Amino acid sequence: MAERTADRVLRLLGMVAHLDAHGQADLDDLAERFRVSREQVLADVDTLWLTGTPGYQPDDLIDFDAFSLETGVVRLTQARGMTRPLRLGAREAVALIAAMRALTHDLGPALDDERRAVLTSALHKLTTAAGALAETAPVTVNLGVEAHSEVTAAVSRALTDRRRLRLRYVNAADRTSVREVDPVRMIVDDGTGYLLGWCLAADAERLFRLDRVLSADVLDTPAVDREVTTDADRLDPDGRTVTLHLRSRARWIAETVPGASVRNHDDGSFEVDLLVMSPAWLEHLLLRAAEDVLDVSPPEVARQVAAKARAALLAHGEDVT
Amino acid sequence: MATSIPPDERLLDLVIALVNTPTRMTKEQIRTTVAGYTAAPSAVAFERMFERDKDTLRELGVPLLTVTDASHGDDVGYRIDLEAYTLPPVDLTPAELGVLAMAAQVWQDAALRSDSARALTKLRAVAPSAQAGDLVAGLAARVRAGGPALAPLLDAIQRRHAVRFTYRAATTGEVRLRLVEPWTLAAHRGGWVLVGHDRDRDAPRTFRLSRIEGAVRTVGEAGAFPAPDPSVVTAAERRWADAGGGTALLALLPERAEALRARALPETRVPDAKPGDDAAVFEGRELVQVAYRDAWELAEQVVGYGDGVVVLDPPEVRQAVVRMLRAAAALDRDEEVHDG
Numbered sequence: 001m002a003e004r005t006a007d008r009v010l011r012l013l014g015m016v017a018h019l020d021a022h023g024q025a026d027l028d029d030l031a032e033r034f035r036v037s038r039e040q041v042l043a044d045v046d047t048l049w050l051t052g053t054p055g056y057q058p059d060d061l062i063d064f065d066a067f068s069l070e071t072g073v074v075r076l077t078q079a080r081g082m083t084r085p086l087r088l089g090a091r092e093a094v095a096l097i098a099a100m101r102a103l104t105h106d107l108g109p110a111l112d113d114e115r116r117a118v119l120t121s122a123l124h125k126l127t128t129a130a131g132a133l134a135e136t137a138p139v140t141v142n143l144g145v146e147a148h149s150e151v152t153a154a155v156s157r158a159l160t161d162r163r164r165l166r167l168r169y170v171n172a173a174d175r176t177s178v179r180e181v182d183p184v185r186m187i188v189d190d191g192t193g194y195l196l197g198w199c200l201a202a203d204a205e206r207l208f209r210l211d212r213v214l215s216a217d218v219l220d221t222p223a224v225d226r227e228v229t230t231d232a233d234r235l236d237p238d239g240r241t242v243t244l245h246l247r248s249r250a251r252w253i254a255e256t257v258p259g260a261s262v263r264n265h266d267d268g269s270f271e272v273d274l275l276v277m278s279p280a281w282l283e284h285l286l287l288r289a290a291e292d293v294l295d296v297s298p299p300e301v302a303r304q305v306a307a308k309a310r311a312a313l314l315a316h317g318e319d320v321t
Numbered sequence: 322m323a324t325s326i327p328p329d330e331r332l333l334d335l336v337i338a339l340v341n342t343p344t345r346m347t348k349e350q351i352r353t354t355v356a357g358y359t360a361a362p363s364a365v366a367f368e369r370m371f372e373r374d375k376d377t378l379r380e381l382g383v384p385l386l387t388v389t390d391a392s393h394g395d396d397v398g399y400r401i402d403l404e405a406y407t408l409p410p411v412d413l414t415p416a417e418l419g420v421l422a423m424a425a426q427v428w429q430d431a432a433l434r435s436d437s438a439r440a441l442t443k444l445r446a447v448a449p450s451a452q453a454g455d456l457v458a459g460l461a462a463r464v465r466a467g468g469p470a471l472a473p474l475l476d477a478i479q480r481r482h483a484v485r486f487t488y489r490a491a492t493t494g495e496v497r498l499r500l501v502e503p504w505t506l507a508a509h510r511g512g513w514v515l516v517g518h519d520r521d522r523d524a525p526r527t528f529r530l531s532r533i534e535g536a537v538r539t540v541g542e543a544g545a546f547p548a549p550d551p552s553v554v555t556a557a558e559r560r561w562a563d564a565g566g567g568t569a570l571l572a573l574l575p576e577r578a579e580a581l582r583a584r585a586l587p588e589t590r591v592p593d594a595k596p597g598d599d600a601a602v603f604e605g606r607e608l609v610q611v612a613y614r615d616a617w618e619l620a621e622q623v624v625g626y627g628d629g630v631v632v633l634d635p636p637e638v639r640q641a642v643v644r645m646l647r648a649a650a651a652l653d654r655d656e657e658v659h660d661g
């Protein structure tokens with residue numbers, strides 16, 4: 001709630017400063033600029049109309065032209081001194097600069113000249129706007145994807161040139177196949193690179209891990225534009241739900257799996273419902289996070305993972321008791 | 322006047338009043354004249370409200386100054402530093418705005434995400450065009466949340482405030498209280514680490530945020546230590562990023578772990594068998610060497626293959642894998658007890 005209040009205050013201040021610099025703006029333009037609905041812009045104007053300097057008589061208040069507002073034009077007639085755009089806060093500057101530096105350094109080399117130039121100029125302008133706040137780097141990020149690898153370079157080139165790819169790919173169940181894919185997006189998620197694309201063999205959208213792509217060839221065939229969900233993830237409407245009870249420390253699981261629903265317990269632990277598409281993905285998750293797992297439902301999932309772990313311990317020559 | 326003024330309106334009225342005050346406003350003037358505070362039912366309620374609002378405004382970047390005036394005794398007044406208030410001119414093209422919007426989406430961490438969204442709102446307010454380009458529509462990046470320790474550590478870094486927290490060591494599992502001068506936070510391949518000066522060991526150290534248990538508390542005053550020398554921070558970070566990196570020797574079952582096989586170094590040097598080695602481990606398996614950058618990261622990858630991959634060397638990767646496997650092997654233990 002407090003978050004929302006602060007976010008709205010920033011938008012209202014930004015709106016007044018913007019209108020003061022330009023005199024007026026279309027309702028639609030303001031809505032697009034601040035990523036809110038027309039109705040929200042009107043509500044914002046109503047709030048601004050009530051604010052001003054102590055006394056709060058008509059002449060003390062921020063004012064708009066009521067007639068032009070009826071025609072969809074927001075015209076500021078009194079700014080009450082709020083003419084300056086507000087500088088970036090310390091954490092705001094750090095968060096955006098760290099993300100931009102990571103994108104520029106880690107993904108820049110895989111991009112074509114035009115895109116790389118935009119990344120560089122945006123980072124430069126942002127750094128200038130942040131002033132002294134940009135001099136230190138309290139947060140540094142390494143996205144962890146090798147922009148120079150042949151696979152990343154091929155995927156990036158296919159995306160830029162809108163061409164089909166031929167991939168030799170190992171899936172989570174450790175089976176290798178050759179597939180043709182129309183690339184849609186390259187996603188770097190938490191240190192792992194993915195290609196979101198349309199797999200022609202499956203005739204469906206698929207997410208490919210770049211570190212499981214053994215080779216990628218850019219074909220001469222143009223890629224066909226495909227309708228895909230905007231944020232394809234590990235979820236599948238046909239998947240089954242698995243509930244994990246986890247220690248507080250494993251909260252990253254809930255935070256990084258899209259659509260996970262969470263119930264908190266008083267002792268800091270939590271339950272999370274995951275819609276699981278790939279049993280192999282779930283097994284791998286449980287093997288990695290086992291120390292923080294308190295309970296798994298349905299129980300046969302725990303039994304399968306435990307059996308797999310015991311087989312692996314035996315293979316390592318470790319005793320299983 | 323309405324009896325209840327919403328907090329966003331009250332904050333705006335406070336900023337407008339302070340921007341317009343010729344010198345300063347005392348707390349009493351704010352309480353009796355600024356809309357939203359006049360309705361505070363008691364001095365205590367006002368005090369609580371005003372303290373919270375001051376914190377919020379400072380967090381948003383509003384340079385709120387405390388001014389004490391000798392002629393007014395110890396009466397505290399407030400004003401806004403208008404020079405510092407203003408965002409320097411910045412002229413972003415639609416394509417650049419699009420790139421910044423993509424950068425704001427990188428964080429899965431709630432605190433960092435909200436901070437970068439606010440930065441974006443301020444930049445959009447001054448952009449020549451309302452539109453954002455989609456030149457980089459084919460790209461998206463995400464960085465894992467840092468957990469509850471991240472925001473307090475970031476604030477402590479910026480204020481140069483020493484911190485204390487309980488930490489569980491990665492290899493030994495030893496739990497101990499650490500006292501640290503925090504320097505920087507780094508996200509590497511999905512894991513967040515704090516780089517800082519460990520006061521007890523009197524040396525630079527790195528700490529995984531996921532191994533911090535419980536709350537991070539500040540110790541002593543802000544500004545307690547000088548800004549770290551950037552080269553020392555970089556060196557500590559690099560030591561961490563490179564530490565544990567090396568070459569691992571793995572034994573793979575045929576037609577399993579193709580992704581690891583694809584990473585195999587061209588020539589695998591098979592070490593001499595040590596006494597006590599179980600020959601059966603090698604039987605029917607192919608030995609490959611792979612380069613890795615972080616022992617824990619390689620262990621997390623290897624563990625997913627189950628018995629398809631056996632780690633022969635180095636011991637730290639093998640121990641990490643065995644530790645994960647032991648925990649996983651116990652997942653159905655409680656249940657067996659219930660069944661029995």
